[in-house]
Amino acid sequence: MLNTFHMNLSTIKITGNFNKMMTGALLTMSTLFLTACSTKETPVPESSSMMFVNTSPTPATYNVYVNNGLASPGALPFGGAMSYLKLNTGEQSIKFTTASSSESLITKKITLENNKAYSLFLIGKEDKLDYLVINDLITKMPVDKAMIRFINLTPDATSLELGIKEGATLIGDKAYKENSDFIDVEAKKLTLQIKEKGTGLVISELVDTEFKAGSIYTILSIGMVTPTGQEQKATAKLVNN
Known part of the structure; x- marks a missing residue:
């Protein structure tokens, strides 16, 4: 049966009308494709947000780095808070340093989910600094x-x-x-x-x-x-x- 189908298909006479029909169909498909591409929405990058607060009970001040980029506009004093910063989702590296150095006092990786807000609190002191991360769910x-x-x-x-x-x-x-x-x-x-x-x-x-x-x-x-x-x-x- 496959042979018969192949033979019948191979003996079809391609007429001028068929050529015109195929050309028109291809043009129509091209137009639809271009239209679909032009109306497709640009993907919005996934993001989350995070607030940083220094609650380490000492007079020290700290800079905040996200993925080795300085994120804080100035060193955070005791009780100092940095308003929500928009961050990419997924794994992020958060580092705290002294006000006068870029050397890490504590660096940890955290995972952020899309369209969620978080608060990160620096806790502890000296060689026992740590983070507390809370999901700001409302x-x-x-x-x-x-x-x-x-x-x-x-x-x-x-x-x-x-x-x-x-x-x-x-x-x-x-x-x-x-x-x-x-x-x-x-x-x-x-x-x-x-x-x-x-x-x-x-x-x-x-x-x-x-x-x-x-x-x-x-x-x-x-x-x-x-x-x-x-x-x-x-x-x-x-x-x-």
């Missing part, structure tokens, strides 16, 4: 309230809680390096206190701090409850995400 943003989260980055603290002065506890029982989810708070001025769980001892507070509707905040406990030498004393740090 499922729903209310338009008439603010959103806050709390992170305990005070190394010598017991479990800590965040509450309104002479009012309700908003977020409780966070050990060192633990973070809460984002929660809603009223959009107004509040005095918030960071306390030791159980004893109620006030570690630090944010006095008459305005929280704006539609804004996102991270509240940190940083520094040492009992500092020694040049260590920084425990304090509350507010970061506007």
Whole structure:
């Protein structure tokens, strides 16, 4: 049967009309191909974003490098925050150095996913510097309230809680390096206190701090409850995400 088909096909007489039809078809296909190419959207590179905060409880300042390129506009002091930086997805190398040197104090590789935001906190001190990376996940943003989260980055603290002065506890029982989810708070001025769980001892507070509707905040406990030498004393740090 294959032979018969081949013979019939080989004896077809190609007429001028067929040539014209094929030429027209090829032109049409070329036009469609060019049109498809011209209307195809340019791929958008995948990216994520990351905020950097220095919570190492010392007077030292640090530069931030991403893949060996200087990322920070200036050295970050204790409590210093660098707003979200757009980064490629996938594996990225993050390095911290002193303000006066490009020699690495700590370098680690982290993996970033597309369309996600992260916060990277420099923790520890001297030869025990480390990173804490948190995914800044927000499922729903209310338009008439603010959103806050709390992170305990005070190394010598017991479990800590965040509450309104002479009012309700908003977020409780966070050990060192633990973070809460984002929660809603009223959009107004509040005095918030960071306390030791159980004893109620006030570690630090944010006095008459305005929280704006539609804004996102991270509240940190940083520094040492009992500092020694040049260590920084425990304090509350507010970061506007």
